[in-house]
Amino acid sequence: MGDLSDIFGGSFNPDEHKEASLEPIPPGKYTVTIEESRLVPTKAGTGAYIELKLRVIGGPHAGRKVIGRLNIDNPSAKCREIGCGQLTSVCRALRRSKIDDTAELLNGVLDVYVKVEGAYNTVTSYSKNGEVSELPQEAVAQPQQPIAGKVPQQANDDAPVEEELPKTLTPWERQTAA
DSSP states (O other), rough: OOOOOHHSSSSGGGGSSSOOOOOOSEEEEEEEEEEEEEEEEEETTSSSEEEEEEEOOOOTTOOOOEEEEEEEEEESHHHHHHHHHHHHHHHHHHTTOOOOGGGGGGGGGEEEEEEETEEEEEEEEETTTTOOSOOOOHHHHSSOOOOOOOOEEEOSTTTTOOOOOOOOHHHHHHHHOO
């Protein structure tokens, strides 16, 4: 057992706090700040990547966090090329001509493009705040998906109000259903 009164100055009241959202944020462009940056060895022990913990600083998703991973040391030349290209984009977005330590990236503000892969967000591009260069193809090609179970309301006044659709299963629901 654990007494919470010392932490909360009495009982914990859930009505005084927002619920945590673990759902990924929708795909799109977000302005973020780099809260943490560190060099992490790969699980296989054959290289390293830079992990950037990014916090969204504007819009309806302000405060949400996404993680960027820049694979800069890998046995695969293609992985190194992609990771170093991403690091180049980050450095240019932050107007850094060179860096010697990942700490030099801290508190930088830049724009990122985020996509959803399964139940997680993936950062696919980095650019200067206020511009997104080279949007990934999926950003242009795929229309915004409606919220599961709802049809968006039409723009005209005669349009039907939201109708129920068949529920789209989440990855963990698909696994249980199989």
